[in-house]
Structure formats: C-alpha cells, structure tokens
Amino acid sequence: MLIDTHCHLYYEDLKNDLEGVLSRANEQGVIRFICVGTNIADSKECLTITENNDNIFSSAGVHPHDAKNVSDGYIDNIYALMEYESMIAVGEMGLDYFRNISDPKVQKKVFRRQMGVAQDLNRPVIFHNRDADADVIEVLAEYPEVIGVAHCFSSNLETAKSFLEMGYYISFSGNLTFKNSHLPEVAKEIPLNRVLVETDSPYLSPAPHRGKPNEPSRTRFVAEKLADIHGISLEEIAKHTTGNAVELFRLP
Numbered sequence: 254m255l256i257d258t259h260c261h262l263y264y265e266d267l268k269n270d271l272e273g274v275l276s277r278a279n280e281q282g283v284i285r286f287i288c289v290g291t292n293i294a295d296s297k298e299c300l301t302i303t304e305n306n307d308n309i310f311s312s313a314g315v316h317p318h319d320a321k322n323v324s325d326g327y328i329d330n331i332y333a334l335m336e337y338e339s340m341i342a343v344g345e346m347g348l349d350y351f352r353n354i355s356d357p358k359v360q361k362k363v364f365r366r367q368m369g370v371a372q373d374l375n376r377p378v379i380f381h382n383r384d385a386d387a388d389v390i391e392v393l394a395e396y397p398e399v400i401g402v403a404h405c406f407s408s409n410l411e412t413a414k415s416f417l418e419m420g421y422y423i424s425f426s427g428n429l430t431f432k433n434s435h436l437p438e439v440a441k442e443i444p445l446n447r448v449l450v451e452t453d454s455p456y457l458s459p460a461p462h463r464g465k466p467n468e469p470s471r472t473r474f475v476a477e478k479l480a481d482i483h484g485i486s487l488e489e490i491a492k493h494t495t496g497n498a499v500e501l502f503r504l505p
C-alpha cells in the first residue's frame with residue numbers, strides 16, 4: 254500500500270472525477286492521499302475534500318508563487334485551518350527562483366512566517382524548492398525544531414544531505430522517472446527511512462505518461478522506479494515510504 258504524499262485534488266480535472274481518481278489509485282495500491290494547499294482558498298478546498306473521506310489528509314499553506322497575493326490575515330487563516338483534525342502539515346511553502354512569480358524577498362518573508370507557525374504548533378512542513386537551495390537551507394536552519402519534507406526533490410545530493418542532516422525527509426515525484434534525470438543517482442544515496450513518494454498531481458506525470466495530466470494512481474510508477482534504484486521489491490519500498498509518511502505526518 255502506498256501513500257501519495259503530495260497531490261492537489263482540488264484542480265478541476267481531479268475534483269470533477271474524484272471518485273474515479275480514487276478508485277484508479279486504489280487499484281494501484283495507492284490508498285491514502287495528502288491534498289496540499291497552495292493558498293488559503295485551496296487549503297479550504299482541501300479541507301472540504303477530506304470531509305467525506307478518511308483516507309485523504311490535507312495541509313494548509315501558501316506556495317511561493319502565491320506569496321505575492323497574501324492578504325493581511327493569512328497567518329491567522331493558517332492557524333485556524335490547522336485546528337481541523339485532517340490537517341496534518343503546514344505548506345506547501347518555500348522558494349521558487351526558477352519562475353520567480355513572487356519577488357524573492359516576499360517569498361522569503363512568507364516562507365519564514367509559515368515556518369514560524371509550524372514551530373509554534375509543533376507540526377511538520379511541506380516545502381517546495383526550485384533553484385533556491387542555499388536560501389531554503391538558510392531559512393530551514395533558522396527553525397531547528399521544525400521537520401518536514403522536501404517535496405518533489407530535484408536538487409543535487411549535497412542539498413539532499415543538508416536536508417537530511419536537519420531532520421527532513423526527501424520526497425520523489427514523477428521526475429525521478431524522466432529519461433536522463435540526475436535524480437536516480439541522488440535517490441540511491443537517500444536512506445530508506447527518510448524517503449517519501451508523491452505525484453504532485455496534476456503536474457509532473459511520470460514516464461510512460463510524461464506530459465499528460467497526472468493523478469495519484471501514478472504514485473506507483475515513482476515507487477517502482479525507487480524500488481528499482483534500491484534493488485528491492487515494490488512491497489518493500491511501499492512499506493518504507495508508507496511507514497515514513499505515517500511517522501512524519503503522525504497519521505492514524
């Protein structure tokens with residue numbers, strides 16, 4: 254059994270066919286899901302989606318792309334959302350210097366404030382990092398009590414080691430399966446007790462579905478690739494990654 258630790262189920266294509274999405278996932282052994290918010294409105298939608306399903310959990314946070322649009326009360330909103338039982342992490346938060354949709358200064362400020370919430374509430378974080386390794390490491394280091402996951406990991410081994418040293422988990426998505434990716438070399442070095450799998454649906458569909466809309470059932474392709482890299486069975490990878498997710502997010 255696998256957990257898709259990062260999906261955005263409130264996107265139209267997924268939300269409108271949620272039953273189908275979940276049953277196709279179940280067929281592939283993907284039975285639990287973390288629906289990740291990228292702004293306050295999305296985070297509320299995640300909460301609505303979890304209401305009718307015990308196997309869906311959610312997170313509340315502001316993505317770096319959305320950092321430029323935050324309203325004055327967003328931190329209060331995150332606190333309020335975190336009171337719900339299905340809310341298991343703060344995020345996604347972080348830095349994205351590849352697209353720089355929000356000014357880096359604003360991204361950092363919004364990232365730090367959310368790290369503060371996680372520290373205050375003693376909750377794990379889900380962070381996004383694209384082309385911002387040094388600054389992400391700098392911010393994480395300011396909150397030594399906080400742990401969480403480097404979602405959709407795409408950096409080098411040195412950065413992975415920095416995250417691991419600070420207590421973070423590393424999550425791989427469909428880009429692990431892409432041809433000529435450097436990520437298998439990195440994944441090989443990540444201890445099995447610190448690795449997670451995700452789809453980041455509807456983005457980043459793994460091979461052989463690259464370029465198509467993604468959905469949680471495809472967590473299985475990521476897990477199979479990871480099993481292959483480590484030379485162990487899919488069952489073993491599932492046991493490790495699911496156990497890690499349960500531990501990090503304190504799932505029931």
Ligand SMILES: [Zn+2]
Binds near residue numbers: 405
């Ligand atoms: Zn992300």
Ligand SMILES: [Zn+2]
Binds near residue numbers: 259261345
């Ligand atoms: Zn995401």
